[in-house]
Amino acid sequence: MTGLLGQDTRVIHKNYDWGKDDAWNPIWSTAVDRTEILDDELSIRLKNTKPQFLALFFERKQVIRFANQEDILAFGRFTLPESLDPPYDGREIPWAEKGAPVRPLWFNVRLDHFVARIIRPDGTWGEVGAFIQVDQNMVRTFQTMERAWTYVLDLQAIAPGDVVEVRWKYMVPYDVNANHTRGWRGFQWMDNWARSTSWRIFFHDELPILHQQVSLRYHVKHGLSFRTSTFYALKEDGDVTTVTWENHDLPGCMNEVNARPGADLPHVDVTLAPEDLRYWRRDRVSGLPFQQPYWLYVLRRREERAIWWQRVGMKNLPDRQNELFNEFVERTTIGIPEEATAQKMETLHNYIAEHFAYKNDSLWYQEVDLKLARIGDQVSDERIREISRYDLYSKMVHGVNAGYSTAYLMDERIGIMDDGWMTPMWDSDFLIGVKDDQQVLWMHPKRGPVGLWANELPFYWQGTSALLMTSELLVADIPSPPLFLELPEAMPGMDVRVLETDLQVATGTGNSRARSRVLLSGQFSTLGRSDYLLGAMDPQVDPRYGAVLDGALLKGDGAWQMRSNASVAPYRFQAMRDAAFNGSVLIEGNDVRSLDLSSCIGHAAPEGFLATDRDLPFYWDFTQTDRSIIELHFDHPVEFLNLSDLNATFKTPSADLVRTVTSDAPDHLRVESLLQVHELREEVKDAAALQPLIAAALAKDLVLKFPPPPPPPPPRIAAQPCSPPPPPPPPRSCSHPRQRLLQIRDQQFRILQTDV
Template sequence: MPLIRFLAVLPLILSLSIEAYGQFNNYRKYDYKWAAAFPKPVALNSKFEGAPLVILNEENFFKVSGVKSGFMKIYVESKQHIKYTNAEGVLSGARFDLPSSFDPILDRSDVPRGSADTAQRPKLFDVKVLFFAARIKKRNGTVVNADIDDEVVLDDRSYQLKSHRAYAHSLRFGGSRLENNNTYTYVFQIQNLEPGDELEVHYKYEIPYAQNWYLFNSNRVFYNGVYPKQAYSFTFNFNKKVGTTFLYNNGANPDKRFQEKENVTYIFKAENLPGCLDEINARPHLELPYFVYNLNPMDARFYYTSPYNMEEAPLPFWIYLLRLREQYTEYEQRRADPLIKDKQWKKVQSFMIVTTAGIPNANIFTRLNTLHNKIVDDFKYQKDGAFFAGKDKKLERLGDYTENETLREISRFKLYVKLLNHLNIPYNTMYFMDKRVAQMGLNFISSVVDNEYAFAVPRVNQQYYLYPKQSRCGYYGNELPFYWENTPALYIEFYSLWADKIAGLNFIKTHASNASENIRVCNIKADVDLNQQTLDCEAKVSLSGQFSTMTRNLYVFNYMDSTLNPLYGRKINYAFQPQDNDTLTPYSKSAVYPFKTNFRMNYSSADRMVRNDSRYQLSLDDLFPHIVENELDEAYRELRYYPDFQSQDLIKYFFVFSDSVKLLNKDELDVAISNSFGAYTITADQLNSTTIMIASEFRVTSEFVEANKIGDVVDINAAIRKLNQGVLVVQKGRVGLH
């Protein structure tokens, strides 16, 4: 029987494979002819001499063809003239990934930091490359064809769908289930480049609007890239009936605007753009020029009938999309009996009654917070990939899973809607934007298709956030990671979203934390046996504020936010157990700001000491895991440096020796630095004949550091790195103290 089923679907599989193969390989059949001679020599701007490659000229063309959404296509074309100055440029800049990205920061924002996947890919479906051509001018002046290796790579979309998977069926167009679609990247690798060569490349690809309609709203186009550009242009062409709108940021204004019949053209130009879009801990959206465009095609979805004059009027894209996202909430709010007592509801109700037993009914907010904390601390989390792939066709069973203390991906928000409605608590929603990537406002909303959001419960003079977790661990009430703190978020009042009168945009700045609240204190007693040359450590770790938010789950669940600096993934015992997978239960914790959490742990080592007669060297390698940026480049910096958050981080080791010792290298260890970034001190003291303390205190006091002061960050990072590569030198014997 299985064989019969397989034979039945075999023709379909083959047809799809043939169609895909043809789609992906049509560009190879294109007979490309160069229309002109190789570009004339261009003098290299002296300010870019240290760059591994320089884009001498880049011309981009973005053409919107058609006016009705079902038939629209977008054509992206690029011509580039590139100079490769050294081997590093050849190694890093000989690869081209299509579709290309005009907003690589946003397109790569959900890729784990340090991922081997280097492509910064827009989230686009069914892209077709029409042609890709390249030729090389060698150092001796001869022009040769580029030797191009090409492949089509299937993207793993699982990390890119995130929060909108739960309603992706609503984004379908023409029967296409977008949550099941695959996207592909065309990779072109130039093989015969050498330092000193110049490359001319010309490519074009097609994007169908219908499959990607929800991704062409509030899109950013940055002028700058990773590498310097001496000349840059971007030509944007569309039919005036599409109703395209533009917003400009940081000086990005069109150089020309003109119209020929129905076609409208905007041309943006710039010169001598530094390559800085990938600078560590920069926020390019606050400093670099970019424009934002919105495509508004002729589509009934983007219009509504005004109840005031019964005429059609445009419906803002964000309202249309947010109505899709919150359609379940609307259903629950508007149905005649929102608390139908079916079997599944009764199980949810039972969970609420048991969890809040003993809390007076009048204390509604306390009951809500208790339910939320229960979900955060005790509920397992189930990803629903099988459901979205159509393999799990069972019902949602919200009550069954709640009874089993499991939060399903498809039920993240639904469960909270049930809880809030049952408690009769008014609520709205708050859509966040990672401030490392962008800043929401009237000039940039984002596509809102994939922004995470929380329920916002109005309290006295503030909003109280409840964020449904999306992993085993979550955030307590009113707890936000640093990248959602102190930044505008889109505030949606539920009834305004569904009202006949279209609401305006409303942004609320989320709360901020400071250095006096973001604190980590680690006190470690290390018993040192001079005879056995062993260390036995007992550590007390206290986390507060963002240190608790961002690192407590590392100890409890071995979980770390993959977008963070990898050093967030180091526990205090990292130097002794780099692959420590043990989990700890905090001996005290608080679910109230600043969420203080405390741990105790023990660890040991038998290979950190070297003896030379009566002298001992104790390795300090990685004993002080402060979170720094070790790859920061002082030589080239164009943008401000933004630390993750202002903080105090104190790590103290009390080395208690089995015999009397004398500290010999205090002067080498002691450090005191204070600058525009913060302050760093190392204090090495002999407390008594057998005890030596080394205290490493790192304070981040600045919101940002100017580019010309990046050396201040580098200096502190270097001092921390030096300590973590240093040694403690002592001499055994009863000797006088300092």
């Protein structure tokens, strides 16, 4: 990409003409104990009609009342360009970083001005300065890594209660590389032409908005079309059209936990199709030029080697790479009938998913690793490269004499793909579909440490609308409307997880030993088994779907041992592990001991859910049956103090949770927590019932209390060995004759008794 045009920070120091209009509106005088946007005006203008000069100008004015210092820190920072579609722009943010700022990552943005002032009810005002920095984000495009620059501005000297007016304007060029993008390799010069074809505008924000006006101005030659479910005003001035939306009292709900704004909030879907030469194509019969839709241009570029791989598969004298590839196919599918093409593809795909190593090719995108893909070497080395995911499967399908279709995907948590909003499509993930009798065998080329089995889809793709591309569309002269299909869903009742933990507790030392067993089925296996196998999982989902018991087991002590891993639905997976328990008996006083068991409960419930001021429905990820069982065995009898307090039962229209804590012996305790989700959607009116259910699912209150063990008995003193009795004293001699005779008689009597 040429020139980095978005780094000039001097504009924040330039003088700005605020105009002569009144700064204060009397309706703002009624203060409330919350931070809110009092007035919001957004103007989007498309200027110039030729693609090489086309630019999008975003200009905004916001009046914000800050209620407290915490909100000043959170909302006194502005990132430009701003995100008008947070669900889509934040699609690559890992689950663990969901609070990170969402950025649209436009290229070559030019900041025209950013100013702020504190306004007062008496009409006076004072300007506010801002600290500025420019962040650099690397964006992976179709074939390169490009830089996107983001301005980060922090307001200075803001205090609680201040009403601040902020204004900014920036320009997003359509194509600053126009001179380099006219040839057949023009698609390699990625710019905003590849990111502005299909986008959305959301009206809501994280803060409540009392009044808002959004306007969109464009020329007829821009080829802009929009779709919206809200009322708008339309003004036409020759070839220029201005569309205006006005809203009042919008709640601040864009960041609500497990909400789906794309499904429940009003927004505008925008499609931009200027007269760009890259989209023009000639009819092969008449030679007449016509403009193809952008999505067809993108998919033809992404699948441009499909016909080539078909021809390569028919070569009679294959080269070395083809020989290696054909050997891999024959070796893997040996014994499968020639006509069973779907079975062959399933076998090949499952082998790749289980054994191949995935390489993300970051060096290739940075133009450091310039080596060719060499698919034959890849299959021989059992690895799959990011740049070869489509090519490898296209070559495999033709290698087994089967046809295929490609389905381009959309995460249902972001929105639904249709002809009104399809996204730019350059980075959309895809599936390869092969006909299997009356059905379709869907395969996702491996894109992580552990691959998906054939026909295995994560919940955010199941049942969603996908854009279908076939070999006929790739070569058709007259473009047809986009073809969508609904991906299959799993059978009900397949999504089951059982976590069992057997704890041997030594109350004296406070140490415990754990034996854990897991059974995963359906989505729990799809999302979580990679964490048990390799310690890594899909970063876009809740980590509690993974090896959640790792938090209960001492790190480095033992490893998960796989017992089974099925490649057919419901993809059952079993594993077990023996390790020291990562917790101990704590002393809470002279008379109470405690043991925290929350780490042994693995329900995937979100943190931070609050029923207060909830405005959007809550969505579970999928219907499920999730059971956690803890068996505790103590080294001597224990009197449990709070068993009844640990029992819990909560229910909503879509889910229920039951936790039971029972003891059938003084040295044994059983804890069982069962979460069942029957429907995905929880309505706003049920939020009050949902909050305690989620809190019980997180089980932070699951702390067992019992008295200390009785003191050990005092040590016994060992008895000394007995000494023999002293010998009888010698007979005393008597001088008297009679006494002497008596002594002799007694001696004789004893002798006689002994003889008898």
